[in-house]
Amino acid sequence: MFFQGIRLSLLIGPTVPLPAPPNLIQALDNIEITQTDAGRSGFQLSFKCDRSGVFAAIDYPILKLPLLRPFNRVIVVVTVNAIPHVLMDGIITHQQLSPTSNNSGLLTVTGEDVSVMMDMEEKIVAHPAQPDIAIVPKIIATYAQYGLIPTVIPPAFLDVPNPVERVPVQVGTDLEYLEELAERYAYVYYISPGPVPGTNTAYWGPPTRAGIPQRALSVNLGTSTNVNSINIQHKALTPTFVSGLGEDSLTARSLPVKTFSSLRLPLATQSAMLRTAKARTVLPKKTAGLTYAQMLSRAQAITDASMDQVVEATGELDATRYNGVLKARGLVGLRGVGSTYDGLYYVKNVTHQLRLGEYKQSFTLTREGVGTTTPVVVP
Template identity: 40%
Template sequence: MGFLVDRLGIRLLLLMGATIPVPAPAEVVRALTEVRVVRHAGGRDGFTLTFSIGKDKSLDYALTAAGATGVLNRVVIVALLGAVPDVLIDGVITLQQHIPDQEPGRSRLVVTGTDLMTLLDLEEKNAEFPAMPDFAIVQRILAGYPALALAPVTVPTSEIPIPFERIPRQAETDLAFIHRLAHRNGYVFYIDSLSVLANTAYFGPETRLGLPQPALSMDSGMGSNVASLSFTQDGLAPVAPSGTFFEPITKTVLPIPPLPSLRIPPLSSSPTPAARKVLLRDAGNKSPGLALSASVSAVSTAPPSVTGTGQVDTAHYGSVLHIRRPVGVRGAGRTYDGLYYVQRVTHQIDVRHSKYTQDFTLTREGTGSLLPAVPP
């Protein structure tokens, strides 16, 4: 199926299915009026599909009867700008909202869903993982979801627990447990699409590597491609952790040294200094490895101090913005020009009026540019 082709040169593909998604049925395609996809590097991804529905001669709703919009069915939404497909989201339906209307053709079916991590959050479990480092635990958990065909990418963690000292225990869902393991190591966990029906599960430090996306340009005359863009700097966002830990060999209490953030590479030439001091109050009860990890986690999970928010018209910008990748900003002045990390993107597609916009949130740790933006 394809939408927006004539006016914008953009095609939208929709795949749906109970197990393996396939191209959506014709009646579903014809009924689709709006698509909204939210991608969030620091939270959960979601989507909303709005359909215009009407009763057929049997007084049943043909769209719901088709079965493609059933709860927990899988949905893949793909945008094609040119020949390269960009998977906006691969997820599952979690909610249906049927909104009848007395006026013919005005009834709607709104289908809401979340990313594939939902399937890791359906069952609470009790389990033990003796002598297993955290990254190996994550590998074992992900192996229990063969139907998702995930390609795991796990970065080794520093501590291997000794059974007579500590045994890692799970008392929550797989997703909640993985997030707990990620937080204590200063890591992140997410599932992202490599291509259609091919996904990776990443457990490791937040990385900003990769080729920068085409620059977001403002105040550049004909070269401007953003509808709006503004910036804020929060001086209370960074933190400086402090604490002590017990060194078992020398039997001494040592201070936790200052440790850098795991967010790599840095993107600003003038990072915002940490005005807030936080105490790692339980670090003394941890092993040296876990105490150091707690310090790294506090620095790495603190909010970035500089945030940029704005909107682009996709046809004008000419590209799909990807979260967890760098993008350049030009025309905002020396303080705010340069590379940013794309934290959040909301894709809003109005099929009826052939309009596709992207609202975005950019972040970095301070002001000033380390590297120039890549031209659009």
């Protein structure tokens, strides 16, 4: 499918996805893909269908195609300016038929990224003498058939359990356990498609706040404007600090557990605390059986996560004017909204909406405060 310099490729199949046949591409009406750093990303493909002709008297022919059956794998690639971007590598989980008049209708298949296959079986597994940093890649490696490439970032506090004292035990699905381990450090776990079709990056670590920012989102800049709409919120009640006492499981002593600021790489010159000097304060949570280092780590995770979304920007852009693909889970510059909210942001999620002649992207950007840390952003 081609339009305005953008080429769309669809691969689909039961095990190894292959290019979709021409009749399926011609029936394709709409694609919606949501990429997020929290939970599973998802997709919807809508196909026009009809029952015209002698051979369609019994059923819609498109329903007889084995390619659109649940648990088939779908890969969506969009090429902009000769650069391919893998938007989705997922599994079909749902099918919906909406018949209309004149023997026509709309068939919609819905699915989630390949991490849905990590959420299919609950299990009880012990991981003796293994820290979280060792457990995570071990679990990811069992799904090599989906081309998973593990990217695991060690936490600031490394906890190696003594098997005499405790043994980490997984109770639940692999995906649930990976997300549980990530939550302890205010980390995220997600599967990002690419860099090439058929491969995926399994990321377990803090939200990415380093690297080369994406092309800037521009507002009110004449012909350089590429954002259709944007709304920015400053949520003053979001920052949360921890202060209280916790009992160290090794020494049985009550020790102070307190956080002072976020340890994330700053994207704003003025964090919420520097600007207001006020924040919610909570007691340490679920400290029973934890060492002092574990209590400090989990308290810091509460503060880090709360500061991540103090400033939130939501909006929509036109991909043809943006001249590229905005991707979630990375950095992007924002310009044209004033010095308070200009600068770098973390892209929390992006929803891609494609149909013939149209490619729009809705986005959510976040950071911990106001004021830009850079005089210019990548145009």
